[in-house]
Amino acid sequence: MKKQLTYMDSVHRDGRAWGIAVGLLILLFPVALSLVFGAMPNTKVLVQGLVATAPMYWAVGVVEIFTYVPMLGAGGTYLSFVTGNISNLKLPCAIDAMERAKVKASSEEGEVISTIAIAVSSIVTTLIIIVGVICIVPLTPVLESPVLKPAFDMILPALFGGLAVVFISKNAKLSIAPIILMLALFITVPALNAGTVGIMVPVGVLFTVGVARIMYKKGWL
Numbered sequence: 126m127k128k129q130l131t132y133m134d135s136v137h138r139d140g141r142a143w144g145i146a147v148g149l150l151i152l153l154f155p156v157a158l159s160l161v162f163g164a165m166p167n168t169k170v171l172v173q174g175l176v177a178t179a180p181m182y183w184a185v186g187v188v189e190i191f192t193y194v195p196m197l198g199a200g201g202t203y204l205s206f207v208t209g210n211i212s213n214l215k216l217p218c219a220i221d222a223m224e225r226a227k228v229k230a231s232s233e234e235g236e237v238i239s240t241i242a243i244a245v246s247s248i249v250t251t252l253i254i255i256v257g258v259i260c261i262v263p264l265t266p267v268l269e270s271p272v273l274k275p276a277f278d279m280i281l282p283a284l285f286g287g288l289a290v291v292f293i294s295k296n297a298k299l300s301i302a303p304i305i306l307m308l309a310l311f312i313t314v315p316a317l318n319a320g321t322v323g324i325m326v327p328v329g330v331l332f333t334v335g336v337a338r339i340m341y342k343k344g345w346l
Contacts, residue, residue: 140203
């Protein structure tokens with residue numbers, strides 16, 4: 126008799142399949158463009174570029190797995206890695222949904238809530254992009270208005286600020302160390318900006334976990 130798949134078994138089966146499929150599509154797209162337009166890259170230059178940049182992304186990729194799985198659950202992590210934009214959108218949506226449902230990502234209920242939240246977020250994002258593509262020409266003068274520019278610059282800080290208030294209020298002592306670390310890094314290293322969020326989130330999480338462990342052993346939590 127065929128073994129009945131559990132929910133988590135199906136999550137891992139489908140997640141791996143879609144992850145591999147998306148990875149292949151991402152790799153095949155530049156290959157297809159090169160073949161169609163007859164513009165194959167210089168092998169030597171390509172290898173040099175990969176040697177210089179790929180190790181950093183491999184390291185970040187490994188760290189992100191250990192960082193996001195405890196926060197998003199397996200299903201949410203698979204879906205986030207396929208759809209992208211994790212730290213800016215998927216992570217805040219999933220965490221807020223689980224907070225409202227009062228569940229943890231490590232529970233089966235949390236797995237379901239996180240996956241649904243990320244799926245809905247992906248659908249809404251796609252619909253908004255479609256509307257944006259259709260309306261981009263007539264809306265360009267409005268979107269490029271100097272009056273609105275400061276508001277668009279503050280969207281991401283406002284999003285994370287709202288989430289931060291919720292978590293800081295739960296354990297203010299634990300939040301002090303990561304806040305000091307991030308302020309020190311972004312003030313002393315001008316090269317860090319919005320484009321480095323994907324790297325700094327895992328760094329901040331690992332640092333916070335380490336500090337939390339020390340504080341717990343000393344009985345401060």
